Amino acid sequence: NAGVMQNPRHLVRRRGQEARLRCSPMKGHSHVYWYRQLPEEGLKFMVYLQKENIIDESGMPKERFSAEFPKEGPSILRIQQVVRGDSAAYFCASSPPSLQASDGNTIYFGEGSWLTVV
Amino acid sequence: QKEVEQNSGPLSVPEGAIASLNCTYSDRGSQSFFWYRQYSGKSPELIMFIYSNGDKEDGRFTAQLNKASQYVSLLIRDSQPSDSATYLCAVNRGLNDMRFGAGTRLTVKP
Numbered sequence: 001n002a003g004v005m006q007n008p009r010h011l012v013r014r015r016g017q018e019a020r021l022r023c024s025p026m027k028g029h030s031h032v033y034w035y036r037q038l039p040e041e042g043l044k045f046m047v048y049l050q051k052e053n054i055i056d057e058s059g060m061p062k063e064r065f066s067a068e069f070p071k072e073g074p075s076i077l078r079i080q081q082v083v084r085g086d087s088a089a090y091f092c093a094s095s096p097p098s099l100q101a102s103d104g105n106t107i108y109f110g111e112g113s114w115l116t117v118v
Numbered sequence: 119q120k121e122v123e124q125n126s127g128p129l130s131v132p133e134g135a136i137a138s139l140n141c142t143y144s145d146r147g148s149q150s151f152f153w154y155r156q157y158s159g160k161s162p163e164l165i166m167f168i169y170s171n172g173d174k175e176d177g178r179f180t181a182q183l184n185k186a187s188q189y190v191s192l193l194i195r196d197s198q199p200s201d202s203a204t205y206l207c208a209v210n211r212g213l214n215d216m217r218f219g220a221g222t223r224l225t226v227k228p
Contacts (some may be wrong), residue, residue, distance in 0.1 A: 031214050042124075042220030043162070043206060056215060091161055095214055107207075107216050108153055109161040 004029075004094050005074075006110035013117050019079040019086070021113045025094030031055075032068055032075040033093040033107060043091065049075060082117045089114050121145065124219035135174030137194040139222050141185050144188070151183055151190045152208040156221065162206055166192070197226040199221050 005024040013019050025032050031050055035043040043061040049069040061065065079086055082107075093107040107113040131137045136184050139153075150169040154162035168174045168181040168190070180193040190209075194201055204221040211217060 033216065035218070042204075043218040045217055048215065093216075095216075097213075106150075106164055106167055106210075109163070112161050 004092055004108055004110035006019060006090075006092050006113050008113060009111060010114045013082050013115065015083055015117055016081050017111070019082050019115055019117075021077040021079075021090050021092075021115070022074040023042060023092030023094075023110060024074040025092075026108055029094035029108075030097045031107075032069050032094045033095070034075075034077050034094065035091045037089045037112075046077070071098070079115070082115070084115070084117050087115055087117045120219075121211075121217045122219035123208055124205075124207050124222050126220055127223040128225055129222055129227045130227060131197050133197060133199060135197050135226075137197045137201065137224055137226070139192040139205050139207075139224065141190045141192075141193075141209075141219055142191070143209045144190055145209070145211045146185075146188065146189075148209045148211050150210040151181070152210070152216075153179075153181060153190075153192045154206040154208060154218075156204045156206055158203075165205075194224075197224075199226045199228050202226050 007022050021078045031049050034046040037043050047057040047067045064080045064091050066078045089112045091112045092110045095107040121144050151166045152167045153201045155165050156162040166181045168183045174181045178195045202225050204223045206221045208217040
């Protein structure tokens with residue numbers, strides 16, 4: 001049972017280019033989360049999606065950032081016109097449909113995508 | 119007020135001691151609570167979860183939850199140098215909405 005798959009693991013972009021980060025959730029998981037982690041800082045929530053539906057994007061910067069989770073294929077986090085401040089680790093996580101307290105279900109993380117903007 | 123607050127540390131304890139990590143949360147409707155460990159350059163991995171008031175023990179780890187005080191803690195007994203990492207508190211606010219604290223960096227000195 002494959003875990004959460006993220007690619008690329010490492011990505012270098014020049015300022016002004018676009019970055020696309022992909023995430024395939026665990027089998028049977030219907031929800032995807034994206035978090036950003038700046039160096040020496042904690043995880044910052046960005047967006048939470050189901051297939052074809054953005055549930056909560058309150059953590060997404062207003063400009064240049066977008067996310068999707070199409071009916072087929074992986075979830076994609078897209079950063080347009082990258083700047084140096086976008087350099088960070090971007091973690092994707094997935095969860096099953098239900099995170100009821102008594103289930104003990106939780107979210108599982110991918111290995112992360114490290115974006116460096118030069 | 120942040121949704122999930124943790125002391126950033128660093129917290130330093132000698133090998134064999136008890137490490138105590140604390141977390142408070144703001145949403146009273148939060149349902150379940152998780153502790154993740156993250157080594158430098160790696161992704162977070164789940165250590166424990168708790169959803170009922172009281173203590174929950176798993177090996178050297180004990181999670182404590184007090185919903186009235188909106189407080190969660192993690193105790194690590196007999197700390198080992200390999201426990202040195204950042205510990206993240208996470209809260210399920212309901213409807214699969216997971217929010218994380220900034221993490222506490224723990225160093226266990228041999």
